[in-house]
Amino acid sequence: RSVVVLGAPFSKGQKRRGVERGPKAIRDAGLIERLSNLDYPVHDLGDLSFQHLEKDDPYMHVPFPRTVGRANKLLSSAVSNAVGAGHTTIVLGGDHSLAIGSVEGHAQQCPDLCLIWVDAHADINTPLTSPSGNLHGQSVAFMLKELQNKMPELPGFSWMKPFHSAKDLVYIGLRDVDPGEYDILKDLGVQYFTMRDIDRLGIQRVMEVTFDHLLSRKQRPIHLSFDIDAMDPSLAPATGTPVNGGLTYREGIWITEEIHNTGLLSVMDLVEVNPALGASREAVEITASMAVDVIASSLGQTREG
Numbered sequence: 001r002s003v004v005v006l007g008a009p010f011s012k013g014q015k016r017r018g019v020e021r022g023p024k025a026i027r028d029a030g031l032i033e034r035l036s037n038l039d040y041p042v043h044d045l046g047d048l049s050f051q052h053l054e055k056d057d058p059y060m061h062v063p064f065p066r067t068v069g070r071a072n073k074l075l076s077s078a079v080s081n082a083v084g085a086g087h088t089t090i091v092l093g094g095d096h097s098l099a100i101g102s103v104e105g106h107a108q109q110c111p112d113l114c115l116i117w118v119d120a121h122a123d124i125n126t127p128l129t130s131p132s133g134n135l136h137g138q139s140v141a142f143m144l145k146e147l148q149n150k151m152p153e154l155p156g157f158s159w160m161k162p163f164h165s166a167k168d169l170v171y172i173g174l175r176d177v178d179p180g181e182y183d184i185l186k187d188l189g190v191q192y193f194t195m196r197d198i199d200r201l202g203i204q205r206v207m208e209v210t211f212d213h214l215l216s217r218k219q220r221p222i223h224l225s226f227d228i229d230a231m232d233p234s235l236a237p238a239t240g241t242p243v244n245g246g247l248t249y250r251e252g253i254w255i256t257e258e259i260h261n262t263g264l265l266s267v268m269d270l271v272e273v274n275p276a277l278g279a280s281r282e283a284v285e286i287t288a289s290m291a292v293d294v295i296a297s298s299l300g301q302t303r304e305g
C-alpha cells in the first residue's frame with residue numbers, strides 16, 4: 001500500500017497560537033525521510049489551506065464554530081479522496097478538532113471503521129458540558145450517533161451528521177477527564193483504558209483487550225487518532241494541554257507497533273504538536289521527534305531488524 005501525508009495546519013479548535021505550525025515541525029523532524037526508509041511509496045500532499053472566516057462569533061461559548069466546521073468539511077473530502085485512492089493516510093495537525101473531518105471523511109469510504117483514540121483527554125464534551133468551549137475537546141461528541149440528541153446545531157457543521165457508534169471506539173491513555181465526559185463515557189458504555197488501567201494491566205494486555213473489543217467479530221479498517229499529549233510531558237512538552245503521568249516511550253511504541261501488526265491501519269491523525277509552546281528549541285525537537293517515532297512505528301518501523 002502507498003502512504004500519503006497530509007498537513008492540516010489548523011488551530012481554531014483551541015485558543016493557543018502555534019499549533020498550526022505542527023505539520024512543519026513534524027516534517028522538519030524528518031518524517032518523510034523516515035517513512036521513505038520503509039518499504040512502500042510515500043507521497044507528501046503538502047498542507048491544506050484553511051480559510052479564516054471574518055464573521056465567526058462564538059455560538060453559546062464555543063469559539064470559531066464556522067471556521068472549525070468549514071476546515072473539517074475540507075479535510076473530510078481530502079481524507080475521503082486519499083482513502084478512496086487506496087492510500088494509507090497520515091493527517092498532521094493542528095489541533096484535535098480536525099479529527100471530526102478526518103474520521104468523517106474516512107467513514108465515507110469505510111463506514112465500518114473502528115476508532116482508537118490515544119489521548120490524555122476524552123475529547124467527548126458537548127457544547128453544553130465543555131468547561132472551555134474549545135472544539136478540540138468535543139471532537140468525539142460530534143461523531144457519535146448516541147449523542148445526537150445532546151448536541152445543539154452548531155453553525156458550520158450542517159454538512160455532516162453523526163456517523164459512528166460508541167461500541168466501535170476505544171480510548172487509551174486517559175488521565176484528565178471532565179465530569180460531563182465521565183458521565184457520557186459511563187452512559188454510553190465506552191471501552192476506555194486510563195493510565196491507571198495501563199499500570200494495572202500493562203500495555204500488552206490493554207492492546208489485547210482493545211483488539212478483542214474492536215476486531216474479534218470482524219476485521220475492519222482502523223482509524224488511529226493520536227494526540228501527542230497522550231505521551232508523558234517529558235517526551236512531548238510542546239503541546240497545549242500537557243498532563244503529568246503519561247505514556248512512556250515504550251508504551252507508546254508498543255501501541256503503534258501492535259496497531260501496525262494488525263495490518264488494518266487505514267488513517268492516522270497525529271495532532272496537538274505546538275512548536276510555540278516548547279520552553280526551548282530542544283523541547284520542540286523532542287516533541288516533534290516523538291511524533292515522527294509514533295507515526296513511523298504505526299507504519300511498520302520496528303525495534304528489531
Ligand SMILES: N[C@](CCCC[B-](O)(O)O)(CCN1CCC(O)CC1)C(=O)O
Pocket residue numbers: 095096097119120121122123125130131132133134136137138176178227229240241272
Ligand atoms: N477537557 C478539556 C481539555 C480538552 C483537550 C483537548 B485535546 O485535543 O488536547 O485532547 C478541559 C480540560 N480541563 C480544563 C480545566 C483544567 O483545570 C482541567 C482540565 C476541554 O477543554 O474540553
Ligand SMILES: [Mn+2]
Pocket residue numbers: 002043
Ligand atoms: Mn498516489
Ligand SMILES: [Mn+2]
Pocket residue numbers: 119120121227229230241
Ligand atoms: Mn489531549
Ligand SMILES: [Mn+2]
Pocket residue numbers: 096119121123136227
Ligand atoms: Mn485530543
